[in-house]
Amino acid sequence: MDESLEYLYDPIQTDLLYLHRVTTYNMGTFYHRHNGYELYVFLRGNVSFYIENRCYHLQRGDLIVLSPEEMHRSFALDIDEYERITINLQKSYLNRLSTPSTNLSSCFDHRPKGKGNIVHLEENELEQVLHITGKLEQVLSSSDYGADIMRNVLVAQLLLMINLTFKDTDFVPTDIMPNLVRNTMDYIEHHLTEDLTLKHLSEKLFTNSSCISRQFKKHTGLTIRAYILSQRIELSKTYLSEGMSITEACYKSGFGDYANFIRSFTKLVGTSPGKFRKESFAEL
Secondary structure (H helix, E strand, O other): OOHHHHHOEEOOOOOEEEEEEEEOOOOEOOOEEEOOEEEEEEEEOOEEEEEOOEEEEOOOOEEEEEOOOOOEEEEEOOOOOEEEEEEEEOHHHHHHHOEOOEOOOHHHHOOOOOOOOEEEOOHHHHHHHHHHHHHHHHHHOOOOOOHHHHHHHHHHHHHHHHHHHHHHOOOOOOOOOOHHHHHHHHHHHHOOOOOOOHHHHHHHHOOOHHHHHHHHHHHHOOOHHHHHHHHHHHHHHHHHHOOOOHHHHHHHOOOOOHHHHHHHHHHHHOOOHHHHHHHHHHOO
16 A cells, blocks of 8 residues: 555544644645644745645635645745644534534535635734634643633634635635646546546546656655545545445445455544444434
8 A cells, every 4th residue: 555645634633723833844745634624824935735636826814724525735845934824623613613593614615625715815814813823822722711711712703704704705816736637636536436547547638657647746745546545535435424335335436345445444534434434424
């Protein structure tokens, strides 16, 4: 199994994971997913951000929302300081903060997959966000009475502001994903359950297989094989959540080997297909 598969799924173990990071070295992640939502605020650096089959060169004030189903990757293009804030949130946590009339998950869920992920904040809007995140950062490191309540208040305030911003935005970011990589992803998406090989992709995309493989790895950090496997696992999760049997979900997702499906699913998702199916129904 490709070693990069270990990075395809990055589980979030707590309701809330807050990170404000500054790095001064060239860094990049593999395409990956989380088991929760992610807010990403870009502050400075020379960074490209990939979401599904799109890529954006970030500007200060760009704010990104990501759902658990969306593969993404950040990549620093040089050694300039790269500063960002990331906040990962469990779905169950947002459900508790929401009300029947105010769904704080709207900006994550109510849009097409891989689209509408970015808004650009003007400096005054960014300062409002940083004011809230600064207070949140202090509260998260406090053990004072009421700190947990204040955490929830600040997260709800931040999410309310972000949802309103997404509702009102007309911002359209410039997609700079190379056509070859986008076309490769699109072909895989539309033929995911078929027999997909690099030779087959080369014939369908009229491009040398080495060129496809090299460009795909450059922009995603993954081999094509690892990417296809991840997409098939994600499809099987959908089927299992809908009540399909494990065997049926395996073969309908494009797997030809049941044992390989069980092994790959457990490794990438962190739990067996049977346990995942059971927990999906428990959440309903």
